[in-house]
Amino acid sequence: SVTAEEQKFCLKEVLDTFKLCLTENKEVYLEHYVAGWRGLVKFLNSLGSIFGFISKDAVNKIQILVTYLNGENGSQYVTVQSMVKYELDNELVDITRRGSHPESGCRTLLRLHRALRWLELFLERLRTSSEDSKTSVMCAEAYNESLAKHHPWVIRKAAGMAFCVLPGRPAFFEVMNVSPPEQVVPMLGEAIPLISEVYQVTEGLYAQHNLLDLP
Ligand code: 1Q0
Incomplete structure (x- = not known):
């Protein structure tokens, strides 16, 4: 059915979304950033x-950002840069501890950014x-080098258990829905620099505004 087709993950589609993320002057379009995550969630599901x-x-985090994008101040949320400026200028961000803005765009996006x-x-x-490499090991290593340091023990534990049941590399490549499957590696070669650039631009912006530890 059409719905099943829409739900199906396609690596090419996600790749195309991340391609659209950066504006000419290297700002990050929130709409495409969020769409990229939507595609990845399809894969996860x-x-x-x-x-x-x-x-x-x-x-949940995608939804928070989409609500801002479609809300009355949506024009302030076109890029991550404009969102940061708007929310900071209007004191819409809890900076040191959780307070009256527990779901700011800035702190929500930071979780996805990590x-x-x-x-990557x-x-x-x-x-x-x-x-014959193990996806579970690759996934756990990547996690320990990145997200793990931001997660409490109980989440790290749950994540570790989930990684253990990841399908093997061949099945994993199949879910990516690339044909022929030999195309997966070159396609990843194309995707990773794009994802990396979006990450670096966002990291730089957050660092510049001291937002990397938002509660
Ligand atoms: C393929 C296996 C996927 C494994 C995903 C690794 C990430 C593990 C993260 C565990 C998160 C646990 C849930 C809750 C966490 C929150 O506490 C935390 C902080 O938020 P807050 O509000 O409590 O301060 N949230 C997060 O850190 C955000 C985590 C978002 C994870 C989104 C993962 C989406 C997964 C995509 C699958 C990608 C598959 C890759 C192959 C596709 C090829 C392009």
Whole structure:
């Protein structure tokens, strides 16, 4: 059915979305950033319900940002740069501890931003891996180098358990829905620099405004 087709993950589609993310002067379009995450969540959902607690959190954060984008101040949320400026200028961000703005665009995007680093590290491992490499190990290594330092013990534990049931590399490549499958590695080679650039631009912006530790 049409709905099933819409739900199906396609690596090419996600790649195209990240291509659209950067403006000419290297700002990040929130709309495409969020669309990129939507595509990744599709992938996650196709791996089974054990990843539900992760995809639920991602969907929740995507939804928060979409609500801003479609809200009355949506024009302030066109790029991550304009969002940061707007929310800071109007004191809409809890800077040192959680207060009256627990769901600011800035802190919400920061969570996805940290996850994007995980994605970059994981995809790079996938790209350079051999046929018999374990996705669970690549995923855990990428996680430990990135997101893990921002997560409490109980989440790290749950994530670690979920990684253990990741399908093997061949099945994983199949879910990526690239044909022929030999195209996966070159396609990753194309995707990773794009994802990396979006990450670097956002990281620079957040660093410049001291926003990297938002509660
Ligand atoms: C393929 C396996 C996917 C594994 C995903 C690794 C990330 C594990 C993260 C565990 C998150 C647990 C849920 C809750 C966390 C929140 O506490 C935390 C902080 O937020 P807050 O509000 O409590 O301060 N949230 C986060 O850190 C955000 C986590 C978002 C993770 C989104 C993951 C989306 C996954 C995509 C699958 C990508 C597959 C890659 C291959 C596709 C090829 C392009």
